[in-house]
Amino acid sequence: MAKVYIKGVGMTxxxxxxxxxxxxxYEAALEALENAKMKISDIDAxxxxxxxxxxxxxxxxxxxxxxxxxxxxxxxxxxVEVPAVCAGGGVAFWLASHLISNFKNxxxxxxxxxxxxxxxxxxxxxLAASERILEQPEGLIFPVxxxxxxxxxxxxxxxxMDDLALIAFKNHQNAVSNPKAYFYxxxxxxxxxxxxxxxxxxxxxxxxxxxxxxxxxxxxxQEKTDVELAGSxxxxxxxxxxxxxxxxHYLATQIATKKAYEGAKIKPEDVDVAEVHDAFxxxxxxxxxxxxxxxxxxxxxxxxKGLTNIDGKIPINPSGGLKAKGxxxxxxxxxxxxxxxxxxxxxxxxxQVKDAKIGLTHNLGGNGGTVVVYIFRKV
Amino acid sequence: MAKVYIKGVGMTxxxxxxxxxxxxxYEAALEALENAKMKISDIDAxxxxxxxxxxxxxxxxxxxxxxxxxxxxxxxxxxVEVPAVCAGGGVAFWLASHLISNFKNxxxxxxxxxxxxxxxxxxxxxLAASERILEQPEGLIFPVxxxxxxxxxxxxxxxxMDDLALIAFKNHQNAVSNPKAYFYxxxxxxxxxxxxxxxxxxxxxxxxxxxxxxxxxxxxxQEKTDVELAGSxxxxxxxxxxxxxxxxHYLATQIATKKAYEGAKIKPEDVDVAEVHDAFxxxxxxxxxxxxxxxxxxxxxxxxKGLTNIDGKIPINPSGGLKAKGxxxxxxxxxxxxxxxxxxxxxxxxxQVKDAKIGLTHNLGGNGGTVVVYIFRKV
Numbered sequence: 001m002a003k004v005y006i007k008g009v010g011m012t013x014x015x016x017x018x019x020x021x022x023x024x025x026y027e028a029a030l031e032a033l034e035n036a037k038m039k040i041s042d043i044d045a046x047x048x049x050x051x052x053x054x055x056x057x058x059x060x061x062x063x064x065x066x067x068x069x070x071x072x073x074x075x076x077x078x079x080v081e082v083p084a085v086c087a088g089g090g091v092a093f094w095l096a097s098h099l100i101s102n103f104k105n106x107x108x109x110x111x112x113x114x115x116x117x118x119x120x121x122x123x124x125x126x127l128a129a130s131e132r133i134l135e136q137p138e139g140l141i142f143p144v145x146x147x148x149x150x151x152x153x154x155x156x157x158x159x160x161m162d163d164l165a166l167i168a169f170k171n172h173q174n175a176v177s178n179p180k181a182y183f184y185x186x187x188x189x190x191x192x193x194x195x196x197x198x199x200x201x202x203x204x205x206x207x208x209x210x211x212x213x214x215x216x217x218x219x220x221x222q223e224k225t226d227v228e229l230a231g232s233x234x235x236x237x238x239x240x241x242x243x244x245x246x247x248x249h250y251l252a253t254q255i256a257t258k259k260a261y262e263g264a265k266i267k268p269e270d271v272d273v274a275e276v277h278d279a280f281x282x283x284x285x286x287x288x289x290x291x292x293x294x295x296x297x298x299x300x301x302x303x304x305k306g307l308t309n310i311d312g313k314i315p316i317n318p319s320g321g322l323k324a325k326g327x328x329x330x331x332x333x334x335x336x337x338x339x340x341x342x343x344x345x346x347x348x349x350x351x352q353v354k355d356a357k358i359g360l361t362h363n364l365g366g367n368g369g370t371v372v373v374y375i376f377r378k379v
Numbered sequence: 380m381a382k383v384y385i386k387g388v389g390m391t392x393x394x395x396x397x398x399x400x401x402x403x404x405y406e407a408a409l410e411a412l413e414n415a416k417m418k419i420s421d422i423d424a425x426x427x428x429x430x431x432x433x434x435x436x437x438x439x440x441x442x443x444x445x446x447x448x449x450x451x452x453x454x455x456x457x458x459v460e461v462p463a464v465c466a467g468g469g470v471a472f473w474l475a476s477h478l479i480s481n482f483k484n485x486x487x488x489x490x491x492x493x494x495x496x497x498x499x500x501x502x503x504x505x506l507a508a509s510e511r512i513l514e515q516p517e518g519l520i521f522p523v524x525x526x527x528x529x530x531x532x533x534x535x536x537x538x539x540m541d542d543l544a545l546i547a548f549k550n551h552q553n554a555v556s557n558p559k560a561y562f563y564x565x566x567x568x569x570x571x572x573x574x575x576x577x578x579x580x581x582x583x584x585x586x587x588x589x590x591x592x593x594x595x596x597x598x599x600x601q602e603k604t605d606v607e608l609a610g611s612x613x614x615x616x617x618x619x620x621x622x623x624x625x626x627x628h629y630l631a632t633q634i635a636t637k638k639a640y641e642g643a644k645i646k647p648e649d650v651d652v653a654e655v656h657d658a659f660x661x662x663x664x665x666x667x668x669x670x671x672x673x674x675x676x677x678x679x680x681x682x683x684k685g686l687t688n689i690d691g692k693i694p695i696n697p698s699g700g701l702k703a704k705g706x707x708x709x710x711x712x713x714x715x716x717x718x719x720x721x722x723x724x725x726x727x728x729x730x731q732v733k734d735a736k737i738g739l740t741h742n743l744g745g746n747g748g749t750v751v752v753y754i755f756r757k758v
Binding site for chain 2: 063066079083102127128132369
């Protein structure tokens with residue numbers, strides 16, 4: 001595989017502004033171009049991470065998004081749309097990283113107007129990512145499904161709801177100093193977290209990430225820069241969770257992780273900072289284990305000991321994560337790369353992880369049916 | 380770019396059978412695996428061409444198709460979904476052709492249940508591929524849009540409705556000997572074509588391709604086989620047709636074509652057989668010109684002189700084309716590669732083009748917003 005370098009990154013603030021998905025994507029792309037000191041005419045191919053959130057008859061009623069972007073950017077280069085639910089950003093970047101040997105500069109971007117006025121529509125769209133014959137009719141929307149997984153985890157390994165509260169607290173604290181996070185300068189106390197209303201037992205409000213709007217963009221290049229892609233892994237898994245051997249962990253994450261570490265020729269203990277897919281607080285603990293930062297069943301110890309705080313042994317989600325930065329589905333994978341790139345460049349101000357040289361991103365789609373893991377290295 | 384070889388191809392009959400999209404895709408994949416003498420465990424990555432036809436709340440209500448295929452094939456390899464409206468098959472194959480340097484064998488597939496019981500739903504889904512603010516409210520569904528283009532063409536260059544009838548007649552004749560075509564063994568006379576009802580003036584019923592169900596699959600490999608990909612081109616264009624300089628021709632086809640010929644180091648006259656995107660009969664004539672088989676405005680001469688018949692100078696759409704084989708949107712680009720592969724292998728029976736050594740496919744999405752052109756060569 002050809003060498004892949006990060007040339008520029010861009011991201012909008014995540015909030016509830018009402019714009020079209022492509023307006024968010026466009027703003028993020030402009031920032032990435034500026035960051036890369038490039039013009040759109042320097043871009044040879046475009047990958048768009050997109051769930052169909054805005055395509056349905058009940059919403060923007062517009063497919064053929066590649067052609068829309070040809071309009072937006074006034075370009076005729078190859079443009080490919082890639083939907084992979086919550087892992088869309090990661091998968092679009094994965095394709096770009098493989099295309100780079102034939103293209104000089106590739107723009108990977110996404111924008112998502114996830115939260116519109118009609119909340120049922122958003123919920124219904126997200127629901128369509130879980131299995132339709134056996135799961136959807138049982139009301140297995142993601143909070144419920146992930147709550148069941150966590151109940152099983154607690155029984156099996158002894159994790160507690162207090163552990164989850166600590167995850168939420170850490171990520172909210174991190175977000176306070178991230179100007180692009182929804183919870184920027186809006187601290188949340190441990191008490192508020194523990195007393196928040198139950199959403200899907202045992203999950204409380206603060207165990208769930210934020211459905212939000214926003215955009216992110218990454219420009220990769222053949223040309224050497226200050227950040228390189230050192231390793232990557234991509235794996236899929238069955239849509240139906242009960243077909244899997246182990247419901248409390250993600251085989252796809254484990255396969256992708258192994259491949260990424262092998263590619264980068266490093267071990268988990270070499271990672272200085274990671275952005276992991278904390279769509280629910282429990283998922284961050286499971287990620288600790290699947291990514292090899294803790295043994296299976298030992299993830300809670302990391303948060304109890306503060307090892308994943310910004311000044312800890314392995315800081316996780318310094319951006320605030322999906323939890324407190326926000327989770328605009330298809331954008332998330334790229335927003336993770338935005339954060340890690342800035343961490344490796346030492347541009348994260350108060351939330352900067354000291355001497356970060358190796359960073360990891362972990363982007364998980366649906367019920368772990370699509371997972372992408374990247375390792376970036378400061379050059 | 381690494382060498383790309385066709386290892387195996389598969390295709391279901393195109394008809395109105397009611398199955399899920401993935402059942403069509405699965406059947407086509409089994410045939411491709413058999414054709415390639417491979418097992419699913421030999422496949423290292425999967426590309427799925429998919430429009431969102433079956434994903435909406437009004438239909439199968441199921442996104443995360445990559446994870447579904449992990450279930451279907453019992454595999455954990457990278458699986459990527461690629462929607463690009465009518466050009467989905469071509470774009471999925473394009474990605475696969477670039478990924479091949481890092482994967483040994485890649486399966487590209489699609490299945491489409493385009494025609495269900497609810498016809499309005501299908502029409503509405505296809506409508507979403509045209510521009511939503513200025514075109515859709517004017518009722519600019521594709522037959523209407525393409526009819527306007529052809530009216531302009533007739534005024535500018537002097538094409539006639541009789542030319543279109545000849546295109547339909549040729550493609551229907553070809554389909555008669557294609558067992559996978561919907562119109563297999565069902566000949567249509569020139570009189571029937573000319574007297575068929577008007578759909579969108581000046582188009583009659585037989586000027587329009589068939590919305591249909593079906594699946595197709597192609598397996599590509601690093602390993603040398605009897606058919607190689609000699610050249611490819613991919614370009615995009617604006618969603619809004621009126622922003623373009625020339626409405627009667629497709630800039631994206633022209634850019635993609637130039638790149639494909641350059642890659643293959645051949646000229647249009649070297650092509651022995653082509654499958655072109657005849658979603659409407661007029662589009663085949665425009666393709667003659669954009670692909671360089673005729674000068675601009677001179678396309679009608681080819682069909683008048685019979686030069687694009689199976690025994691002509693440059694046989695076009697020996698399969699019957701979208702017109703008479705059928706057009707299951709996301710499947711079409713792969714079905715074209717299925718036909719060209721079989722033509723180069725000399726396996727097309729009565730519709731075999733003699734001594735076919737170089738074949739071209741042309742897959743066009745929406746109003747020409749995404750176009751992919753391939754040149755295949757017998758090794």
